[in-house]
Amino acid sequence: MHCVERWFGEGFAELHPLLQQLHREGGDxxxxxxLQLGKGLAGKLGARLAAHLGIPMDRPQIPLKVNIHSSGDTLHWNRHFADAASMYSSFQPHGGWPDGYWIESTGGVRLALAVDVRQGGWYWRPLKAWVHGVRVPLWLLPRTEAYKRIDAGRYHFHVGFSLPLLGLLFSYSGALQLTP
Incomplete structure (x- = not known):
C-alpha cells in the first residue's frame, strides 16, 4: 500500500479517483x-521569491513537468519548470488523516502541512515552518495557498504566495495531463 493511501486510511476514498490512481501508481x-506576479512592491518581492526558487517569470506561461512517486514512507514531487529549474520536494507523513500532517522538505525549508479534502481535491494547510532547521512563526513567512484537484479529467493545481496588506506575491497554476 502506498504511503498516501496508508496515511489517509478510509479517507483515501474521499479523493477523486484520478488523484487516488496518481498516488497509488505515481506518474508524470x-x-x-x-505565472502571475503581484503589483507594486508585492510583485517585486514575488519576482525575488520566484527567482530564488528558480522559476522564470519572464513570460506569462511556461511548461511544467512533475514526477510524483513514493519510496517507502516518503512521497516525492519533482517539478521541472521550463528549461530553467528543478524543484524537488519530499513529504514525510505524520499521524493520519484528518488530524495528521506531512512534513514537506524543499531545500532549506520545511513545512508541516495538514490536508483538507474538498470535493475530491487535496488542499494543503500550513501548520508550522522551519528555515535551515530554525522554527519560524508562520506569520513571518508569505502565506501559501496550494491545492490539487481534478477538473474535466485533468490535474489542476495552484500554488500561490501572498503577504498581508500587500496581497499576491506570485503564483503558478495550470491543468496538467498524465503522461501515458
Missing part, C-alpha cells in the same frame, strides 16, 4: 502553467 504530469 505535464502541461503549461500560468
Amino acid at each position: 504530469l505535464h502541461g503549461q502553467v500560468e
Whole structure:
C-alpha cells in the first residue's frame, strides 16, 4: 500500500479517483502553467521569491513537468519548470488523516502541512515552518495557498504566495495531463 493511501486510511476514498490512481501508481504530469506576479512592491518581492526558487517569470506561461512517486514512507514531487529549474520536494507523513500532517522538505525549508479534502481535491494547510532547521512563526513567512484537484479529467493545481496588506506575491497554476 502506498504511503498516501496508508496515511489517509478510509479517507483515501474521499479523493477523486484520478488523484487516488496518481498516488497509488505515481506518474508524470505535464502541461503549461500560468505565472502571475503581484503589483507594486508585492510583485517585486514575488519576482525575488520566484527567482530564488528558480522559476522564470519572464513570460506569462511556461511548461511544467512533475514526477510524483513514493519510496517507502516518503512521497516525492519533482517539478521541472521550463528549461530553467528543478524543484524537488519530499513529504514525510505524520499521524493520519484528518488530524495528521506531512512534513514537506524543499531545500532549506520545511513545512508541516495538514490536508483538507474538498470535493475530491487535496488542499494543503500550513501548520508550522522551519528555515535551515530554525522554527519560524508562520506569520513571518508569505502565506501559501496550494491545492490539487481534478477538473474535466485533468490535474489542476495552484500554488500561490501572498503577504498581508500587500496581497499576491506570485503564483503558478495550470491543468496538467498524465503522461501515458
